[in-house]
Amino acid sequence: MKFEYKNFSCDVDIFYKEDDLLIRFYDSSNEQEEDEIINLVIVDPGFGYLYIKFKGDAALIGGFLDEEVFSSDELVDAAIDFIENLSPKARNIYIPHHVDCVKRTSFVEYNGEY
Template sequence: MQKKFISHGCSYDVEFFETENSCMIRFYDSKNEEYGKSLHDLVIVEPSYGFLLVQYIGNDAVLGGVLNEKYFSKDMTENIIGFLNDNLPKCRNVYFPYHIDFVSVSDYDEYNGEY
């Protein structure tokens, strides 16, 4: 399932990957993923903006994850929880504790076909 998350003047694409007992949520910009039909030569892979994991435990749920602080802030937490409640019926009206890390990227490694 794909949706849009909008908060504090920002808009991000969202994908939900659901299983029976959990749901992985990925935040990203879809325009960064228009690769065409085949990959060759120089390929620039833009990382996602973050991931959240909802785990269903009995009739309740817990949320954990990591969001890039370049795109997200603690001020958005209430909107994130509301967004999940709107899109994941199992998260509505249940005990729903959470821990979200807002992180900055300090380094990375990549291979893009050129070197």
């Protein structure tokens, strides 16, 4: 599935747990195929995650998005609208949200080399 807004497009993976959803935003061209997972492996964490968690007659949206990719409030709002529109249960209910826009500063990895 794709998330598209104006001139921006990226792939999404959707994970379900009962009514709740978790979405991963990423570029599928950076994903390795199974036969490539040998020796040196670079795992791309993607552009961020959003989740919608239902609580009775309400829901919450949270997560984080890479601020270099989701570079405007308008694009972040479009991502929030996207996750809300994936669930029929999200229509016409109160859904407060908190999304952190994060800047990558470092990473921890194990790549099979050491």
